Amino acid sequence: MTFSKEDKAAWADSEIMKEFEKIAKDNDILNGPPSEAYEPIEKEEVDWEDEDMGNFEEALENFEEGPSFEEEMHVAYNKNLFSNLTKIAGDFANKSNIKVAYKIELALHKLKNILR
Secondary structure, three states: OOOOHHHHHHHHOOHHHHHHHHHHHHOOOOOOOOHHHHOOOOOOOOOOHHHHHHHHHHHHHHHHHOOOHHHHHHHHHHHHHHHHHHHHHHHHHHOOOHHHHHHHHHHHHHHHHHHO
16 A cells, blocks of 8 residues: 555644654654563573472363263253244244244243253
8 A cells, every 4th residue: 555745744744643753752662672672581490390280180170070061062052942942932923923932932941841
């Protein structure tokens, strides 16, 4: 994308550019990063192995206590089924098919009771 010389000049003289330049001068951005940024990072000797292993074992126990993937998928499928049946019943009710909507709602309540 290219701009005309007039557009570049207008942008360079705009109030926004003046504010950007003021912020850059105030924060000393134009001179690059401070000299500390180029110094090597000192490494500390820390023994993380024992602490990490305890956290890993605790996380593994918590993971094993939770529901299995199949159970989670079954719950998600049931929720999706119930919401779709509710939408279908609402569509039939909107189209003045009250009997069909009522039968779907009854079936939905029976399914919910069975799965509880």
